[in-house]
Amino acid sequence: MVQIGEPVGVPGASSPPREWQGEVTEVSFNSGITAARDKAEIRAPHWRIGEDLSDPWELAEKLRLPEAPYSKKAAVYLVDGAGGAKDVEIKVRVSKCVNVSGTGKLVGSIGPIVIEGDCPLAVGEHTVKAQIKELPEAISHLRGLLQWSIEAGDLGRWALNASLVELFFILARPISPYKPGVWVEALRLVCQRGPVIGLKPDEEARVVANITRYCHADHEMEYDTEGGGSFFGVDYDGGEFVLSDYLARASSILNCYDQAGAIQALAGAVGANVKWIFLTPFGFIHPANLVGIGLCNSPFFKFYGTEKIVAADDPLRTGFGNHAFVEHGKIHDACAGPHLGTESRQQYIDASIDAAATRLRGDTPGTVADMKIFAGVTIIT
Template identity: 30%
Template sequence: MGDFSTYITIKNNLNSPLQLDGSAATLGSWKTAPPSWISARSSSVQFQCLHASGSNGSEGWFIYRTNSEIENLRFKINFADPYRDDNYVRTNGFSSNLYTLSYRARSSNGAWWDNTCPASGHPVEVEITISYKTVPDAYTLHSLRAQSDYRIKSSSGFALPLDNTVWQQGGINNDGDYSANPILVKTNNQTFLKINLDISNSKLTDVPIKIKGTKASGNITFQSKVITPTSTGIMMIDLMLSGADLSKALQSYGDFKWSIEAANQSFQLPDTTRLEMYWISNSPDEMFKAGVWVKVYRKIFTVLSAGMTTDQIATSISKQCFDGFSKKYDTVYGAAKYGPGPDGGFFELKNYYNNTNGALCNCYDQAGLVQVQLGAMGISSYWVYMTPFGFINQTNLIGVGQCNNPFFSNPVCAPEKIVDINNPKRSAFGNHAFVAKSISNNSIIDACQGPFIGDKTLATYVSEGIDSKTGLYKKFGPPNNVPGKATDAKQEPGIVSLILVKLLASKINTLEMEALKPVIDFEELYKTASAEFLLVDIDQLLQFALQDYTYETGSIVLSDSGVIKTGTYVKDQKRIQLKIHVATNGITALRFMERFLSGFSNPPSTIFERGPAALGPVALQHQEAPEPMLLWTQQNIFFVLDGLECSYDELYQISMRIKEGSANTQLLDKHNIPDSVDMHVNLSNPEVRVNDSFKVNFSGEMDDMIICDTADTTIEIDSTGRDYYHYRAVAPGNATLQIFVVQPKYYFLLTHTVNITIK
């Protein structure tokens, strides 16, 4: 009797092992049974189905499957070598977009037949091969979405939605080396990113896949769980990040490459995506309610290292605030340039970063910067205002170097940075502002002088910072006739806004205003201040007054009662800065002037004298080089002319042209409120319910617009644009929005209140 057995070998070309899932010898018996496992990338031992007794031949079947979450394969093979001439091998209609199942067979030691079994001859030998197909690109990366935990603003200043598309096929995705859509999340958050895959043209539905995104430089990886697409279209898939310690503050930005793993094969997607991500431990300060400007994080993280503690972060920020912005103390006036007053209040963040108002600063600016930078990282700080302060011990003054005479550029003071402690022309700080890390005014940070980086108590700070040995205090009147003490340090509100100057609520240094009484008596002026508006075409006025000058840089800042327009202008070697405070009335213009004068570390009574009579009763001047200055009010407008590199005579001529231009009938509007001013505010949804999104739109001419949420428990900002604010209702109740719009001709501040009931 011949050999009617079937001899079988399986070649596994997969990246996963094959597991036996069932077998039977329906004719004959297994002399060598099918192996339980066939290793990846290997061949099985030959197994044999022995023929039955007599001449009945052999017949049977077996099933193998993969045992991996990413492989989804199962195949059954039937075979027979009977005594009649009807040998067969059957693959049971196997079909797959990922795998190929092939075999070859022969009988009687003859030639091999591909995918066909000879019908006659004995015994039968079969070699089965399971392999991967070459799969063309089957997926398109459509977009990436991220759910930020905290609000963040793009580099252009627009608030981005918390749930935001951070990369879009064909979109504007990059911002230099960074992303146009940064992400801000809590530490330890690994699951903020989702990928949208377009599988419309895919042949791989019902196939388990895994998505992986790897940063081109570094170990950070995003990866999905294994999923099985069941239909075509755009599919959103959750991702999880690995490869980084997210327990501390961290920055990561750069390009990510994406791949699809299917059946343990990796298919590279052609697109790279730019991502910019920040992890912080605590929510940003309330001043960032509308979102943290991403340039703040880009700056801060240049001095941070992975794994830093909160104290280490604060120390690094303190040092950077002192020497990382190329600022220099105003050694003529000691005047604030970027908004803060003695109590903090407002900080012109973008202008400070962009150096719009020049490189000079004072202690208020620096305390404000520290609070802003710490606040962005969710680190609490407290504004400390100290008056009197006094003469400073020799220290490193910001941008100046070693110094104990901070106003050495002022012609009434000694011209040296370091002088004898009893030099009669030595200058002092009349007051000073700095920051404390603790509510008890300890752990002092001073980025104006020192610097002090948070490792000194208030008592030590006063001892090291203030010269109590000099005999010069007696030349001053109270309260500056004694050196400052720790008990003179008082906490003030500090920086509360980055978008709107809270002028009417800001603190005025009443003692310093009292000292100005011989020159200007503000109390008396308030009684006679005009309620009329001087509605003059501001841009035309500037062209008239500065016709020989070229505009260099400038900004517009909004307050709760007016507009502050700043511009720097150049002509030959001359350079001036002009600030125009367009207030709502004459009283508020005086308030602007008082607040401006309160922004000096040097008492204004020691700087200014009565100004030219031609500028009216409310005028002050400082004539001495190197930086003369003229201040005056004209009805509801407060003017500041600062000669950065210019003589007093030139400033005076400009002031006269401003005075002439503001009386010019061609520039002046006779109406209190011009007819051309038109303001329309539209609410996208008349009825708002919890979880609804709605938009507040403005239509009409404008130069700038901001919206302040004065009852913020029921709504939150979702995103902003030039002429809209997009909100989401988070709780039932009443919300009040105060809208401030700058009219572009007169720089008049238009206001509108929107009351919203959320059901």
């Protein structure tokens, strides 16, 4: 609530006293991008006076993310140049207006974001059609208090109340498997831990590489060295990916399908699209950093009770019968390697498959010609 009082007295002047009181009551971010929290669509308004919309997100500590504030009604926009909207709708309640008339400029600011719109100064409930002046050029995540003020000509600039908000700015529209909208939980993770904040549209390859690195090294998962099974719903060609369980680490054990699904889902949250590649046959692997295991050339060593590294001709040496990974121009693999988008398909084959040892065993190693592209993740739950 703000009150504009009498101007400073001037001898001989007879200016009538001026008073004004008002407050912001609702904020709606009309970006055209649907967001979801806890698998439910977030609907406007994104803030309303008197409502506690702070989000005590339990996963923040588990995922080693910054503490509050988070909002139960986060909103998502596209970065500058991506063709997205800038629209914001604000409701303002003016309760007193004495000797004040016309229109003021309503201004909201949080970090580098400035929102402006014309607001009548007369008593009443006003809906202000405003816009974000300049969208960020890179992926951004802003959370905290959006400070409001009124600029009213010779009355100066007057502070109003603040509203708790959480805003994401992403590269492009999220992938379609996100229903009913892109999950703010996924955006929180990739923005803070990916990390992808500060990356621009022409750095999309770095976005995918950073997410791949996170899934491989920092999500605290471990390859299933006994059976190689999927624990998060996906099959060799993708399908349903249980992202909620992956985020919560409901299982710490997984396989390559799960990791391919994680990259596709998390990169897709910020608008980066990747291709799902399935390779069969595969063969023995060169020594690689197997997710959660370390250097290994026999991925099912636990089943056979061997060491992680065995001799090239060890009769108990195991390999991948098949393998899934993703492509964004070049190959990304968060299961073994990791491979961070620096290799072509043939370079990936050469770096990953111990073809000579595979042939000595009497098996056929995989080749580029054996790679099949599938839709990958089609449902996110």
